[in-house]
Every structure is written in structure tokens, then in C-alpha cells.
Amino acid sequence: MSSSSPFRMQLVHLDLKGAPPKVLYLAEIFPLFHALGANGILIEYEDMFPYEGPLHLLKARHAYSPSEIKEILHLAKLHDLEVIPLVQTFGHMEVYYLGEGEMSKQWLQQEQNNMVKLCLSQMKAVASHVLIHHPNVKPIVWDDMLRGISEECLTESGIAQLVEPMIWDYIEDMDVHGKVLLMDKYRKCGFPKLWVASAFKGATGVNQSLTIISHHLKNNIQWLKVADSGPAEMLQGIVLTGWQRYDHFSVLCELLPVGIPSLAVCLQALKHGGYTDHVKKIVEQYLGMSDLEINSFMSESSGTFPGSDVFTLITQVSFHLRRSVDELLERNRYVTGWFSPYHRKRKMIHPVMIQHIQPDAVSLLTRWNAVIQELQAALERIFYPDAVEEWLEENTHPTIQKLQQLLQDLDAAIAAQS
The missing domain is CATH 3.20.20.80 (Glycosidases)
Known part of the structure; x- marks a missing residue:
């Protein structure tokens, strides 16, 4: 010492x-x-x-x-x-x-x-x-x-x-x-x-x-x-x-x-x-x-210490998951303008707008599912299943479910038009 x-x-x-x-x-x-x-x-x-x-x-x-x-x-x-x-x-x-x-x-x-x-x-x-x-x-x-x-x-x-x-x-x-x-x-x-x-x-x-x-x-x-x-x-x-x-x-x-x-x-x-x-x-x-x-959550390097992969992935999820989904749901002009809660409830959408919304939503969901799967594997190496389940349910599921619900509503609107 x-x-x-x-x-x-x-x-x-x-x-x-x-x-x-x-x-x-x-x-x-x-x-x-x-x-x-x-x-x-x-x-x-x-x-x-x-x-x-x-x-x-x-x-x-x-x-x-x-x-x-x-x-x-x-x-x-x-x-x-x-x-x-x-x-x-x-x-x-x-x-x-x-x-x-x-x-x-x-x-x-x-x-x-x-x-x-x-x-x-x-x-x-x-x-x-x-x-x-x-x-x-x-x-x-x-x-x-x-x-x-x-x-x-x-x-x-x-x-x-x-x-x-x-x-x-x-x-x-x-x-x-x-x-x-x-x-x-x-x-x-x-x-x-x-x-x-x-x-x-x-x-x-x-x-x-x-x-x-x-x-x-x-x-x-x-x-x-x-x-x-x-x-x-x-x-x-x-x-x-x-x-x-x-x-x-x-x-x-x-x-x-x-x-x-x-x-x-x-x-x-x-x-x-x-x-x-x-x-x-x-x-x-x-x-x-x-x-x-030390003055912000972001560092240029993720590190090599034990558990550094968890540190990096949780930082990524905490900073960008909710922000990226909210960006799509609340600030994307095609979603807010042509597939608002009013439209979603009534399964209404202009056919042209589907291509302005669906690819971006699918791509975002696919990307975050991959990150969360990687995080889950990293967490499972260190923690027991109940802790992994709790952390993911609290910190990822609510946001992912919003994105999934958008796609489900989109599918329902498409089906209603066919």
C-alpha cells in the first residue's frame, strides 16, 4: 500500500x-x-x-x-x-x-x-x-x-x-x-x-x-x-x-x-x-x-478487464437503444405523419408510406436484437439466469416491445388493405 x-x-x-x-x-x-x-x-x-x-x-x-x-x-x-x-x-x-x-x-x-x-x-x-x-x-x-x-x-x-x-x-x-x-x-x-x-x-x-x-x-x-x-x-x-x-x-x-x-x-x-x-x-x-x-459515460476504449464486454454493451444499450427507437417513433415524419396512433388504431396507411417506414423499422429491430443477444450471452457468463432476465426485462424489453408493436400494427394495416 x-x-x-x-x-x-x-x-x-x-x-x-x-x-x-x-x-x-x-x-x-x-x-x-x-x-x-x-x-x-x-x-x-x-x-x-x-x-x-x-x-x-x-x-x-x-x-x-x-x-x-x-x-x-x-x-x-x-x-x-x-x-x-x-x-x-x-x-x-x-x-x-x-x-x-x-x-x-x-x-x-x-x-x-x-x-x-x-x-x-x-x-x-x-x-x-x-x-x-x-x-x-x-x-x-x-x-x-x-x-x-x-x-x-x-x-x-x-x-x-x-x-x-x-x-x-x-x-x-x-x-x-x-x-x-x-x-x-x-x-x-x-x-x-x-x-x-x-x-x-x-x-x-x-x-x-x-x-x-x-x-x-x-x-x-x-x-x-x-x-x-x-x-x-x-x-x-x-x-x-x-x-x-x-x-x-x-x-x-x-x-x-x-x-x-x-x-x-x-x-x-x-x-x-x-x-x-x-x-x-x-x-x-x-x-x-x-x-x-470520468466526466461522461462514454470512453473511446472499451477495455480488456474482466466483464469489459458487459460494460461496453450496456453502455451502448443505455445510450442508444431508447434514443434510436424514440427517434423512429416520435421524430420520423412518415411515422408521425402517416402512421400515427390514430392511423394504427384504425389500421390505415397509404401504400406508398409502407416503404418509408417498414424497412427502417425492421433494420432497427434486427440490429438491436443482435446487440441484445450478444449482451445476454455476455451476462450469462457472469450472472445467473434470474439476474440476466431481470436486467433485460427492465432495461431492454419495454423499448424493443414498442418497436415490435409498430411492426405488428404495420402488418395489420397492410393485411386490412389486401
């Missing part, structure tokens, strides 16, 4: 609750993670863990097998990546409804009990259970519920002896001074160690398909400023989160291969203490790209 980095640990977060990669792909990208400057991975197993017994119902249809979990851990060790499992517990799950259960309501009615104590008592119970059974493990908790609790309450609770908080913020204009003050608050409360979390993807839009590299670079640069101003002796490391869904019921956001260029930029910026032309060239060498553009 470069001496420029204030972070002893730089971990890449893998969010497996959406589009979990096949182990084959993890074997390809773990070496890249290491080369780029990561020395750990935070694995959010979610329903991909091979639960057994009473918990087996939690498993996803394509959950990793026990042997695949061992292979993932082996691959991580092989490439000097420390593994930290992320397990959903009280600290970061369903906390908005704190105190609404019947037992909680009864507990809160007792004198001197309140929501803060309820929160801390549960966190202490979970952390104590972990430490009793695994004395060498120190639980890390997202600091959502801690940051608003007073110094006095945190200190008196004794939670500081049980867990290490992870302060997170994914915005590009993050309040550096505010984060330094928060770190100092935790120090005063007795927490010996702290973690921070930035993002390299999955934090700029619930249905985002392409990663805004400049946003994530600015966010990570802000965290460098926090680290330079905060208590260095407390800082354990930084996790670059890569969210795949905002929650289990939301759509997929940027797929992992699409976020790899952003991850490379952010890891190297953290490693070198900033993003310069020299760092840009290093990133381009690792990615196999001749010119990486």
Missing part, C-alpha cells in the same frame, strides 16, 4: 442481494482488486449463503454451495484479500420500525426506558453473543443509529467496548468537517477504532444503469480529506461500497462489471492520495483502456 494512503485497509464491498456473480467471475476480478490496491472484501452474502436447517428457506434459487463458499474464501486468500462477512442484523435492517413490536412497547412503558436504550440494548446483545462465541472477532456496525445518540448515552452504555462503528456517506460534496467532528465524538465515547465507507457504484440512482465515475471519485477524495484531518490512530480502513439494489424489493442498479472502471479510479485515488494524470494512466493500464473518461 502506498504511503500516501491514510487507510490501512481498503475493502471492496460485494452486495450479493442482486445480480450475484458466479464464482468464475470472482476468480477473474479478485486479482484485479488486489492489483488496484484493495486488501480486503466485504461480502454481503444475503440470500446467496447456503443456509441449512431452519434457515434453509432463506436461500436464493441459485445460492452458492458450501464448496463454492470455500472456493470464494480460497480465492480471496490467494490474492491477499481479507474477507469480512456482512450479516444483516438489527444495526442496519428494519430499524425504522424500532419500538413498534408488542414486547418493545411493553418495555418502553417501564420507567426510564426509551428508544435509545432499546436500540443500544439490542446492539449490545448481538455484539456480546458474537464476542462470546468468537473472542477474536470484533463486530463492525454501520453507524446509522449511533450518530444521533448523545455522547453521554453512548459512553454509559458500554457499546464502545463491543463494536467498531463504520461511518458512511456516499455524496460527492460530503461535509468533511462534520465527519471529523463525528469521529471525534466517537473517540470521546471510548470507541478505540473506526471505519469509514464510500461508494464506487450503486449510490446515485435506484435504477441507474451506468456508473457516474466523477461522483464517486469526488466522494472518495472527500474521505481522504476526512482521514487527513481526523484521528489517524483510530482509523482502521475504508470500504468502497458497491450496492446492487437499494433493498430486496427494488430494481437492480449498475451491475458489477459496469462499475469496475469507477472502482479502479477510486482505489487508485485512495492509494495515491488523489487522481492525477499519472494515476489516470495507471488505471487505464490496469483496465486495458486507451482513454478513460
Whole structure:
């Protein structure tokens, strides 16, 4: 690790609750993670863990097998990546409804009990259970519920002896001074160690398909400023989160291969203490790209990194599919003038106009079907069928169906005239 980095640990977060990669792909990208400057991975197993017994119902249809979990851990060790499992517990799950259960309501009615104590008592119970059974493990908790609790309450609770908080913020204009003050608050409360979390993807839009590299670079640069101003002796490391869904019921956001260029930029910026032309060239060498553009989605080179074909094809689809179909349906004078919704409903079309519409529509559909088939094959190499189906249904099918419907209506109008 470069001496420029204030972070002893730089971990890449893998969010497996959406589009979990096949182990084959993890074997390809773990070496890249290491080369780029990561020395750990935070694995959010979610329903991909091979639960057994009473918990087996939690498993996803394509959950990793026990042997695949061992292979993932082996691959991580092989490439000097420390593994930290992320397990959903009280600290970061369903906390908005704190105190609404019947037992909680009864507990809160007792004198001197309140929501803060309820929160801390549960966190202490979970952390104590972990430490009793695994004395060498120190639980890390997202600091959502801690940051608003007073110094006095945190200190008196004794939670500081049980867990290490992870302060997170994914915005590009993050309040550096505010984060330094928060770190100092935790120090005063007795927490010996702290973690921070930035993002390299999955934090700029619930249905985002392409990663805004400049946003994530600015966010990570802000965290460098926090680290330079905060208590260095407390800082354990930084996790670059890569969210795949905002929650289990939301759509997929940027797929992992699409976020790899952003991850490379952010890891190297953290490693070198900033993003310069020299760092840009290093990133381009690792990615196999001749010119990486961080301020727009388009780059002249698609790259040779694992999953670069997915990155290229998704960029192509995201930029041009809807635009090209809308161009035909909404701005082509022959479609808007001679085959409008009024004409289509009544199966009316001037025979001469058929040749001005049909060839272009067929050609466009044929071209995009070929691209989507290529993308589907690329996705299937990395992801399981349900993730491929979901991404294509969300991002390609609605637009393709509009084009198909135009041709079907055209066929119906032609048939009505014969």
C-alpha cells in the first residue's frame, strides 16, 4: 500500500442481494482488486449463503454451495484479500420500525426506558453473543443509529467496548468537517477504532444503469480529506461500497462489471492520495483502456478487464437503444405523419408510406436484437439466469416491445388493405 494512503485497509464491498456473480467471475476480478490496491472484501452474502436447517428457506434459487463458499474464501486468500462477512442484523435492517413490536412497547412503558436504550440494548446483545462465541472477532456496525445518540448515552452504555462503528456517506460534496467532528465524538465515547465507507457504484440512482465515475471519485477524495484531518490512530480502513439494489424489493442498479472502471479510479485515488494524470494512466493500464473518461459515460476504449464486454454493451444499450427507437417513433415524419396512433388504431396507411417506414423499422429491430443477444450471452457468463432476465426485462424489453408493436400494427394495416 502506498504511503500516501491514510487507510490501512481498503475493502471492496460485494452486495450479493442482486445480480450475484458466479464464482468464475470472482476468480477473474479478485486479482484485479488486489492489483488496484484493495486488501480486503466485504461480502454481503444475503440470500446467496447456503443456509441449512431452519434457515434453509432463506436461500436464493441459485445460492452458492458450501464448496463454492470455500472456493470464494480460497480465492480471496490467494490474492491477499481479507474477507469480512456482512450479516444483516438489527444495526442496519428494519430499524425504522424500532419500538413498534408488542414486547418493545411493553418495555418502553417501564420507567426510564426509551428508544435509545432499546436500540443500544439490542446492539449490545448481538455484539456480546458474537464476542462470546468468537473472542477474536470484533463486530463492525454501520453507524446509522449511533450518530444521533448523545455522547453521554453512548459512553454509559458500554457499546464502545463491543463494536467498531463504520461511518458512511456516499455524496460527492460530503461535509468533511462534520465527519471529523463525528469521529471525534466517537473517540470521546471510548470507541478505540473506526471505519469509514464510500461508494464506487450503486449510490446515485435506484435504477441507474451506468456508473457516474466523477461522483464517486469526488466522494472518495472527500474521505481522504476526512482521514487527513481526523484521528489517524483510530482509523482502521475504508470500504468502497458497491450496492446492487437499494433493498430486496427494488430494481437492480449498475451491475458489477459496469462499475469496475469507477472502482479502479477510486482505489487508485485512495492509494495515491488523489487522481492525477499519472494515476489516470495507471488505471487505464490496469483496465486495458486507451482513454478513460470520468466526466461522461462514454470512453473511446472499451477495455480488456474482466466483464469489459458487459460494460461496453450496456453502455451502448443505455445510450442508444431508447434514443434510436424514440427517434423512429416520435421524430420520423412518415411515422408521425402517416402512421400515427390514430392511423394504427384504425389500421390505415397509404401504400406508398409502407416503404418509408417498414424497412427502417425492421433494420432497427434486427440490429438491436443482435446487440441484445450478444449482451445476454455476455451476462450469462457472469450472472445467473434470474439476474440476466431481470436486467433485460427492465432495461431492454419495454423499448424493443414498442418497436415490435409498430411492426405488428404495420402488418395489420397492410393485411386490412389486401
